Amino acid sequence: MPELPEVETARRGLEPHLTGRRVIEVRLRRSDLRWPIAHEVRELLPGQRIAAVDRRAKYLLLATAAGSALVHLGMSGALRFLDAGLKPAMHDHYDLLLEDGRLLRYSDPRRFGCLLWQGPGTLHPLLRRLGPEPLGPGFHGDHLWQLARGRTLAVKAFLMDQSIVVGVGNIYAAEALHAAGIDPRRSAGRVSRARYAMLAATVRDILSYAIERGGTTLRDFINPDGQPGYFEQELNVYGREGQPCRRCNARIQCVQLGGRSTFYCPRCQR
DNA sequence: CGACACACCTGGATGC
DNA sequence: TGCATCCAGGTGTGTC
Numbered sequence: 001m002p003e004l005p006e007v008e009t010a011r012r013g014l015e016p017h018l019t020g021r022r023v024i025e026v027r028l029r030r031s032d033l034r035w036p037i038a039h040e041v042r043e044l045l046p047g048q049r050i051a052a053v054d055r056r057a058k059y060l061l062l063a064t065a066a067g068s069a070l071v072h073l074g075m076s077g078a079l080r081f082l083d084a085g086l087k088p089a090m091h092d093h094y095d096l097l098l099e100d101g102r103l104l105r106y107s108d109p110r111r112f113g114c115l116l117w118q119g120p121g122t123l124h125p126l127l128r129r130l131g132p133e134p135l136g137p138g139f140h141g142d143h144l145w146q147l148a149r150g151r152t153l154a155v156k157a158f159l160m161d162q163s164i165v166v167g168v169g170n171i172y173a174a175e176a177l178h179a180a181g182i183d184p185r186r187s188a189g190r191v192s193r194a195r196y197a198m199l200a201a202t203v204r205d206i207l208s209y210a211i212e213r214g215g216t217t218l219r220d221f222i223n224p225d226g227q228p229g230y231f232e233q234e235l236n237v238y239g240r241e242g243q244p245c246r247r248c249n250a251r252i253q254c255v256q257l258g259g260r261s262t263f264y265c266p267r268c269q270r
Numbered sequence: 271c272g273a274c275a276c277a278c279c280t281g282g283a284t285g286c
Numbered sequence: 287t288g289c290a291t292c293c294a295g296g297t298g299t300g301t302c
Contacts, residue, residue, distance in 0.1 A: 003295060034278070034297085058296075075296055076280075091280085110279045112296060126298090153273060162297075169295055218295065219282080238295095259275075261293085 002073045004134065004167025005210035006221050006229065007058045010079060013224035015053045017081055018062065018104070022049045025097040029088060033111045034074060037094065040117035041069055045096070057130050057166035067119045070126075074112025079224050080105050104224070131165045134203050139165055141197030148188040148196070155191050156184035157258040159203070168203060171216055171238045174263045176203045178237045183269045184262050185255065209234070237263040 002010070023045050031037040048064035055061065060071040060079075071079070084103045088095070094115065096104040106115070118124040132138030147164055148155075158164060159173045168176065177184045179202035182195055191199070215221060215229030218239070222228055236246050240263060241254040250267035 006295075072296085074279095075294070108279095109281065110294090112278070151272080157273090160296095171295060216295075221295075258273090 002058065002077070002215070002221060003169035003172050004058060004207055005172070005213075005231065006215035007055055007060060007073065007167075008211050009215040009223050009229060010073070011053055011055045011060055013227075014060070014079065014104070017102070017224070018050045018053050018098075020049065020051075022047065022099040023064075023096050024099050025095075027095040027097065028093070030093050033093065033108065034072075034114045035116065037115045038117035040067060040119075041115055044117070045069055056127055057133070057162060058169075059127065061118070065120070067117055070114075070116040070118050070124055071106070072114045072116075074108060074110060074114070076110040077106065077108035077113035078222055080107070080222065080226060081224055129163050131161075131163050134165050134167050134207055139200060139204070141193065141200040144200055145191075145193045145196040148191060151188040153188055154184060154257050155182060155186050155188045155199075156262055158188035159199070160258075160260075165203070167207065170260050170262075171218075171235070172203070172206055172210065174238045175206050175236060178263075178265060178269060179206060181269055184257060184264050186270075237265060239263065 026042050026045050028037055028042060044066040048066050050062050050064055052063040054063055058072060062069040081102055082105050084097055084101050091109045092105050092107045094106050116124060148158060151158060156173050156177055159168050176199060180195065180199040182191060182199060210216060210231040213229060213231040214223060214227065216231040217228035218232060237252050240252045243252055245252055245265040245268060248265060248268045250265055252263055253266050255262050
């Protein structure tokens with residue numbers, strides 16, 4: 001469910017409440033998320049002070065002296081701050097109790113998320129093959145263009161490959177390609193260097209703006225303070241099949257690409 | 271290595 | 287109202 005703007009929104013919501021706070025207890029109700037919850041979370045996290053709340057790609061990292069808890073929200077995961085003592089509901093899989101009497105509660109109906117552990121000075125295997133952050137200095141048009149040489153897969157699938165660039169999921173890939181005027185079905189290797197420069201810029205701009213707006217709430221995304229995001233009001237193609245393109249008035253189309261619904265404008269995306 | 275299908279899981283919307 | 291079907295923001299794994 002969450003792409004980079006939603007995870008970053010979650011991070012910003014967590015940061016002021018978690019930084020410098022001690023975790024006094026970890027309560028696990030069910031451990032069978034995408035992978036079993038790492039035993040270190042139960043064994044090492046209690047008693048630790050959270051030094052920082054970081055994000056890498058779509059992972060949140062709660063950093064402590066003993067290591068970092070690594071949280072992925074999957075498709076339907078959400079973290080919320082609640083008063084300790086509030087009864088958990090069916091899909092509330094774990095709580096971190098904090099020294100200030102509140103708790104951080106993780107809810108995830110589909111259980112595609114995970115809670116893993118990264119030892120001090122190590123890099124978790126899941127973080128090893130990730131591409132650059134789209135809002136960082138290592139991401140630019142020539143990076144995309146270089147990696148796309150000879151690739152035949154659709155440029156949209158290429159853009160969603162987390163080893164190319166992280167954080168771009170199904171919504172923002174469609175939006176960025178529309179803003180750049182690129183047909184999502186075009187082979188990655190057949191997009192020009194100049195158009196990759198445009199695409200890198202639209203990815204950066206759209207992700208930044210979506211973060212400003214608090215992310216996109218389609219169904220159930222909420223930030224840790226319980227607020228929804230407002231970017232869905234700005235979507236130009238995602239979920240708009242049959243509606244007029246805001247730029248050229250042609251009807252937005254939907255096709256399947258790499259197994260994902262892909263929205264685009266057949267007139268202004270080439 | 272690259273491309274692709276499939277898997278994981280639940281709930282909500284839709285259609286009959 | 288009930289039930290079947292399809293779809294959903296992610297991503298690792300297996301196969302060719």
